[in-house]
Amino acid sequence: MMAEERRLAVLRAIVQDFVRTNEPVGSRALLERHALGVSAATVRNDMAALEEEGLIGAPHTSAGRIPTDAGYRLFVDRLSEVKPLSAPERAAIREFLNGAVDLDDVVDRTVRLLASLTHQVAVVQYPSLSRSVVRHVELVHLGAHRLMMVLILNTGRVEQRVLEAEQDLGGDPGEELLSRIRTDVNAVAVGHSLTEVTASLDALPDRYAPGERDLVRAVGASLEEAIIEEREERVVLAGTANLARAEGGLGPGVGPVLEALEQHVVLLKLLGSVGAPPTVAVRIGRENPYAGLHATSMITTGYGSGGDLVGGMGIVGPTRMDYPGTMAAVRAVAAYVSRILSE
Amino acid sequence: MMAEERRLAVLRAIVQDFVRTNEPVGSRALLERHALGVSAATVRNDMAALEEEGLIGAPHTSAGRIPTDAGYRLFVDRLSEVKPLSAPERAAIREFLNGAVDLDDVVDRTVRLLASLTHQVAVVQYPSLSRSVVRHVELVHLGAHRLMMVLILNTGRVEQRVLEAEQDLGGDPGEELLSRIRTDVNAVAVGHSLTEVTASLDALPDRYAPGERDLVRAVGASLEEAIIEEREERVVLAGTANLARAEGGLGPGVGPVLEALEQHVVLLKLLGSVGAPPTVAVRIGRENPYAGLHATSMITTGYGSGGDLVGGMGIVGPTRMDYPGTMAAVRAVAAYVSRILSE
DNA sequence: CTTGGCACTCGGACCCAACGAGTGCCAACC
């Protein structure tokens, strides 16, 4: 075995042992659990070299070594092969997710499933508006001068807005006007993403009588409002109690992590740039752009409906985690959710 | 001053000091901060009596005393007067909540506000379906054999269900049928709570032609489904990071508490029996029916729209908390939210 | 019933020594 090669085998062994035991691993302990065919002294030399390269470190002089962020990074990139989930596991995932009755339920089940499969904090983004496609726009006459716009998307998500109108919408003339607007707006919007719709909506009022234009504009405006309201991008969490278990592994304690997890805007940003499964993104420790998460790693991926990505999901856990297993779980769950949403 | 009276004054002083300092309070330290007009020895006698009654305890022999659950209970019931919030505080609450644009935003702002006012974990229940009143039912024709029922409630909440139909709903005959069902269902349901609606719906299919009854029944069934689906009762949390601060105060650590907070069913149950503000309910330590929350106290109240209660809100924190201040904050927030929802 | 006094308890801080896991280095070996 080449020396270089063995050094990496040592790193792999250190990562695996440390993840299992949560204790710094020394040269002797390592040899007991991994048959490397060399002596402890050789392993020590390799360790010194790995430390030189910044891949492992020692909490103090006479302790074993633990991987650094860079060490985990190398492990993830080159030393681990994904272990596919077992058939029963896959079956359990499918069965659990198939039980969902609506979109809320899908999201809810997904996040709980992820948390319990990985024993980490799970994060799932609601299907994002701006990437969704309009299925139907409904106008509901609520009172003399009020109407509600209901926006139905291909993900099953529903958004509503209440509008005030100048004119009285009661009676046949009102119904007739609403009906015309409804028809026109749907003609323009259905089948298009919300971002595409914006332009087409601007031309719409011209087709109406001057007295009616304000109402048409209001409907269009509220539709556009639904687009830019990124506030509506919601995330759901589960498994925060798993952080308590990991306590020791998180340097400054759970406080900063819990704080970061409450910043949904932050999470959305981190989930914003994801690829479709089987691609999963891994952010390790300080690679993470947010200080509160510097002691944690994130594993994220996207999910979609049809060919389009509509949201992200992933997990947050201590840097000391089972990367291959967790990556496989995240990937599998995202794949099944995508399949369900495509139906 | 009567002896009995003074004993309670001592208890009050112990609670206040312990809440402030998080350290067991001894007879000397207590006299330094509270002018009781008696000597340390007398205070010691009182403390012995209070301990006899189970109102305070000592972590170990030569330490000061800390209140027991029963001690806090007595404090809350008889020894504390609510301190109303300051005018600026009230103004800040109002201003912050008035900025909300829709129901989701109201709930979101409420829970964050509660968390930051009290420095505890805030819990807000979404306006509950079964207590809400139907404002409108809309049937939307989605495809040849599919339609969507949209249910709009007086709280602004919207529920939707997708239905499959036997007959082809396209074209004029389909539209006409949908229109008749829509009219009838609204006539029966609007203005009534969902629980009241159930009975009236059962009689509805008889008015229709045999071939149409299945569809009417399906619409009715999906409405009723929305009623019994208590799964849909959602709660929102904020401020879980505050638990990390309280760390020491929570005996077994934050783990069990985080776990309990993830059991939304549990939280819903605890929020289920609340009174309208200014009534606030306080559950202290082991008074709490769920073991995971035995080291915490909950302060809860209800909020409503018009005269009706539609949901609960409150906070969860360590038993060692500022009860008067927190109760005042919960009360004030619930009152403002109720006012906003009534508009 | 209150008060000052006093003996007593007990946890926390501090120090010290022994232990042992683990390292780094070196000289010898293949």
Next chain:
DNA sequence: GGTTGGCACTCGTTGGGTCCGAGTGCCAAG
């Protein structure tokens, strides 16, 4: 050059021992 056994060294952990002080409980006197 890479590998190995040996060995001195480092340093955190553990356990014992002492000291200190906060705080108590009790008692006899006011």
